[in-house]
Amino acid sequence: MNLVVDIGNTSVKVAVFQDAELLEKTSFSLKDFSEKISEIKKKYPQTGAAILSSVVKDVKNEVNLLQKGLYFLQLSPDLALPFRNCYATPLTLGKDRIALAAAAVAAFPQKNVLVIDAGTCITYDFKNAKEEYLGGSISPGLEMRFKALHKFTANLPLLTTEEDVKLIGDSTKSSILSGVVNGMLDEIDGTINAYRSKYEDLTVIFTGGDEQFLSMRLKNGIFANSNFLLEGLNYILEFNRTQ
């Protein structure tokens, strides 16, 4: 069994895999890391290996806890990866984005794949049919957009998202909701369209904390998969163990 851990800027996601099957998934705040990981390790004593992807600074304590008694890998560009990394600055590439590209290779070999991860930030990651990772883009996520409008103005309240979003906002609240949510959807649909005009046979995967809220509102057809990053990490772990 494998313990797979993704530390993002908002939350920690953890899954236990038996081969390629996900047995359990949980998410929690980084401050609860020690308690939650100890619980999972106790519940699955058969766990033999673990992998960590982190995009936050200083995870020494988390690494120490995870690697105790396990074969352990921390995701870095030095690991064996199932794609050629064409990013101009591979050392600064987010580890989460490496995992997403690996998941794209594992799930859709020899296909052009765009992975959209709507988390703290939205990341767009593209790998082509030749298993080359070319890069993508980074933009502010849903919560970050609401926070930015509040933080950098004197008059705008801090909102969170709601189900009912109008096109024409007729109040401060509905105007902010329209700008943030419709703006984000147009960005995502526009980006998918731009990739589709370059790569006709494009597969699009949508994942991340805001996957459910956003994916049902998109005009483009996408595959929603909330476990995609964790599946990519599990694949990298197995890929390196069997090298």
Ligand SMILES: Nc1ncnc2c1ncn2[C@@H]1O[C@H](COP(=O)(O)OP(=O)(O)O)[C@@H](O)[C@H]1O
């Ligand atoms: N319970 C929750 N706590 C925090 N964020 C949440 C929650 N539910 C949904 N979200 C949304 O998920 C986003 C974070 O997604 P996540 O995939 O956890 O990010 P990251 O991988 O960057 O840690 C936030 O922008 C927020 O809009």
Ligand SMILES: CC(C)(COP(=O)(O)O)[C@@H](O)C(=O)NCCC(=O)O
């Ligand atoms: C872009 C990110 C902040 C996204 O993090 P997340 O929203 O998943 O927490 C992360 O992938 C990162 O720190 N990237 C480094 C820069 C780069 O990928 O080029």
